[in-house]
Amino acid sequence: MGRHTLEYPKTKTNTVRRKSDRATYALEAIHSLINASPLLNVAFNTPDSSPFPTILPMIGHMGSFDRPSADLGDPLDLYLHGYVSSRMMNLARSSSSSSSSPQGVEQQQQQQQQQQQQGLPVCISASHVDALILATSPFSHSYNYRSATLFGHASLVTDDAEKLYAMQLITDGVVPGRWRASRQPPSPAEMQSTSILRVSISSGSAKLRDGGVHDDKHDLEDEDAQGTVWTGVLPVFSRIGDPIPTSYNKVDTPVNITDFVRDYNRQNEEYVLAAAKK
Amino acid sequence: MGRHTLEYPKTKTNTVRRKSDRATYALEAIHSLINASPLLNVAFNTPDSSPFPTILPMIGHMGSFDRPSADLGDPLDLYLHGYVSSRMMNLARSSSSSSSSPQGVEQQQQQQQQQQQQGLPVCISASHVDALILATSPFSHSYNYRSATLFGHASLVTDDAEKLYAMQLITDGVVPGRWRASRQPPSPAEMQSTSILRVSISSGSAKLRDGGVHDDKHDLEDEDAQGTVWTGVLPVFSRIGDPIPTSYNKVDTPVNITDFVRDYNRQNEEYVLAAAKK
Numbered sequence: 001m002g003r004h005t006l007e008y009p010k011t012k013t014n015t016v017r018r019k020s021d022r023a024t025y026a027l028e029a030i031h032s033l034i035n036a037s038p039l040l041n042v043a044f045n046t047p048d049s050s051p052f053p054t055i056l057p058m059i060g061h062m063g064s065f066d067r068p069s070a071d072l073g074d075p076l077d078l079y080l081h082g083y084v085s086s087r088m089m090n091l092a093r094s095s096s097s098s099s100s101s102p103q104g105v106e107q108q109q110q111q112q113q114q115q116q117q118q119g120l121p122v123c124i125s126a127s128h129v130d131a132l133i134l135a136t137s138p139f140s141h142s143y144n145y146r147s148a149t150l151f152g153h154a155s156l157v158t159d160d161a162e163k164l165y166a167m168q169l170i171t172d173g174v175v176p177g178r179w180r181a182s183r184q185p186p187s188p189a190e191m192q193s194t195s196i197l198r199v200s201i202s203s204g205s206a207k208l209r210d211g212g213v214h215d216d217k218h219d220l221e222d223e224d225a226q227g228t229v230w231t232g233v234l235p236v237f238s239r240i241g242d243p244i245p246t247s248y249n250k251v252d253t254p255v256n257i258t259d260f261v262r263d264y265n266r267q268n269e270e271y272v273l274a275a276a277k278k
Numbered sequence: 279m280g281r282h283t284l285e286y287p288k289t290k291t292n293t294v295r296r297k298s299d300r301a302t303y304a305l306e307a308i309h310s311l312i313n314a315s316p317l318l319n320v321a322f323n324t325p326d327s328s329p330f331p332t333i334l335p336m337i338g339h340m341g342s343f344d345r346p347s348a349d350l351g352d353p354l355d356l357y358l359h360g361y362v363s364s365r366m367m368n369l370a371r372s373s374s375s376s377s378s379s380p381q382g383v384e385q386q387q388q389q390q391q392q393q394q395q396q397g398l399p400v401c402i403s404a405s406h407v408d409a410l411i412l413a414t415s416p417f418s419h420s421y422n423y424r425s426a427t428l429f430g431h432a433s434l435v436t437d438d439a440e441k442l443y444a445m446q447l448i449t450d451g452v453v454p455g456r457w458r459a460s461r462q463p464p465s466p467a468e469m470q471s472t473s474i475l476r477v478s479i480s481s482g483s484a485k486l487r488d489g490g491v492h493d494d495k496h497d498l499e500d501e502d503a504q505g506t507v508w509t510g511v512l513p514v515f516s517r518i519g520d521p522i523p524t525s526y527n528k529v530d531t532p533v534n535i536t537d538f539v540r541d542y543n544r545q546n547e548e549y550v551l552a553a554a555k556k
Contacts (some may be wrong), residue, residue: 013328018361038407038421038514043321043331050291052429052480053321053331055403059421083296125333129316132518134535138449138460139468143316143337151330171416175512182416183503190417202330213524220526225461230532232523234453234539236316239517240410241547244554245510246491248498254508257412261512269519276522 006073013151014203022207028073030206031062033148035072035173037126042080044088044122044154056088060124060199061173065162078124078150078199079157079166089195092120092154119153122199130272132234133212136219136226142209144233144275150204157196166196177256210275233276237268284351291429292481300485306351308484309340311426313350313451315404320358322366322400322432334366338402338477339451343440356402356428356477357435357444367473370398370432397431400477408550410512411490414497414504420487422511422553428482435474444474455534488553511554515546 007025008014016023024030034040039057046054060080064070082089095118131144157163167186168179213231220226240261243253285303286292294301302308312318317335324332338358342348360367373396409422435441445464446457491509498504518539521531 012326013330013332017365038410039405039423041319041321041333041403041405043319043333043401045323045331048290050429051399052291052401053323053399054291055319055321055333055401055427057403057405057423057425087295121329121331123321123330123333125319125335127317127319127335132316132452134453134456134460136461137464137468138445138457139464139472141449141452141456141460145317145335147335149333151328167416171419174410174419175412178412178419179416182412182419182507183414183497183500186415186417190415194417212522215524219461222461226526226528228529229460230521230523230529230535231527232521234521234535235519237517237519239515241513241515241551243508243510243512244490245508246493248504249509250504251506251508253510257508257512273519 006075008201008203008205011203014149014205016205016207019207022209024206024208025204026073026206027075027204028071030148030150030204031072031076033128033146033206034060034078034124034126034150035062037128038174040080041125042088042122043125044091044120046087046091058082059170059174061169063166063169065165068165076201078152078201079169080154080197080199081167081170082195082197083193088120088154089156089197092197093156095120119155119200122152122154124150124152124199128238129236130210131236131276134230134232134234135213136215136222136229136231140213140215140219142214144209144211144272146206146208148204148206150199150201152199152201154197154199157198160191162198163191163196166198167194175257175260181254181256210278212276212278235272235276237272239268240264284353286479286481286483289481292427292483294483294485297485300487302484302486303482304351304484305353305482306349308426308428308482309350309354311406311424311484312338312356312402312404312428313340315406316452318358319403320366320400321403322369322398324365324369336360337448337452339447341444341447343443346443354479356430356479357447358432358475358477359445359448360473360475361471366398366432367434367475370475371434373398373433397433397478400430400432402428402430402477406516407514408488409514409554412508412510412512413491414493414500414507414509418491418493418497420492422487422489422550424484424486426482426484428477428479430477430479432475432477435476438469440476441469441474444476445472453535453538459532459534488556490554490556513550513554515550517546518542
């Protein structure tokens with residue numbers, strides 16, 4: 001409503017070079033794709049002698065502890081779920097450790113900012129394949145897809161209230177309303193055994209392809225090829241099947257789950273079919 | 279049949295630390311998961327001052343140019359599809375460049391080996407979400423999933439025969455038989471505009487979870503929780519919808535496509551439902 005659409009600034013790190021007309025830097029588009037992905041790919045470097053970055057599939061969600069009512073187009077942090085003992089948590093812990101000497105509020109704030117910059121540098125990627133595009137020439141084949149990338153610094157969340165906020169955010173990101181619909185409150189042991197990483201986002205980008213087959217002119221005019229090669233789109237979508245209750249479940253399938261399954265299936269299929277016709 | 283199952287050696291780089299009972303190092307399991315994934319996440323570091331690794335979604339397939347009849351349990355290379363001008367191709371080119379002075383076959387072989395080690399260090403990840411596991415406590419929630427990771431050095435394929443082999447391999451990896459069913463042969467311009475990376479694999483691992491809900495004993499004995507919380511599995515599977523021909527398509531949907539769509543949908547759903555019941 002008259003508000004500017006916020007975009008991540010284009011830098012050397014996040015600028016899409018190949019087919020840049022398919023790129024967007026809008027926060028809302030990028031954050032939506034991250035939230036719609038059941039798994040995020042998180043890449044980081046380890047301080048050992050390995051030349052390879054490592055990718056871990058993780059569960060996460062965009063949010064703002066300081067302003068929980070922020071919407072998807074606002075600057076947000078990414079919260080990632082993990083285990084206390086995991087390698088990545090240890091790296092994030094060691095790269096954001098600080099002295100515990102007494103200090104004033106201003107110093108604390110400065111230190112917090114430094115910690116965010118000092119966190120573990122990570123790249124996060126989420127992709128959805130929406131269609132296989134089968135063209136006349138194998139070289140004109142493509143996918144319809146939506147893909148988002150974020151760059152930022154990951155730090156361990158140490159504040160209990162922020163940790164609880166993030167746990168609810170991530171659980172409700174899997175199935176809306178699931179946190180309150182499951183056993184509450186968490187036990188102290190549960191709180192201790194789970195770690196949360198907050199990724200302070202530096203930049204990001206998204207890229208998508210929609211539409212149908214784009215054949216080269218000479219292929220369209222090639223009567224022999226057009227008489228023998230099937231061309232078209234194979235739509236691909238993720239579906240959730242009928243809920244399978246445990247043997248000991250005593251509760252009717254709640255409306256938040258039936259609504260979620262129906263919306264998930266309808267929205268995925270509608271998007272994919274509409275994108276194929278663009 | 280009496281043959282050993284090959285495994286990637288466990289090193290500091292590829293050893294699964296968290297829930298190691300879910301891990302496998304078997305080549306066949308890892309290579310199958312990579313091939314079943316329509317998109318691969320490829321992470322690499324850039325030589326600029328950025329502290330972040332970068333993840334690109336790419337299309338790829340496992341294969342062996344020297345022994346095309348090799349099966350999935352054999353040592354294989356990963357072939358990745360890209361564009362001549364892309365950043366990653368440039369990095370792989372520069373990190374595997376060699377002198378062009380005349381030399382003997384033995385020297386050439388030595389140099390090829392060195393080039394493979396000198397290629398761009400990459401990590402490749404493929405993941406499939408198979409179910410959302412909704413337990414009594416939010417902290418016992420989980421996913422059924424299959425995830426594979428490979429580490430290796432990426433080099434640009436310069437031999438035309440190997441490039442053609444890889445292009446067919448990757449195209450047929452999207453839809454079996456598609457290479458021959460599409461317009462042939464490639465034009466010189468098509469061959470030149472496409473690049474192929476060969477990743478020489480150093481190590482890898484895979485991890486999976488199957489089965490149903492695993493609730494803690496105290497949650498199972500909590501009558502209040504069991505009377506209010508729905509517990510069970512939401513199976514998730516990727517489906518391909520009805521093929522949508524282009525407006526100018528003149529050909530009946532060929533059997534390789536209808537077979538592919540039927541097999542894809544049947545196999546995905548069967549695996550996911552069987553895994554949920556394990």
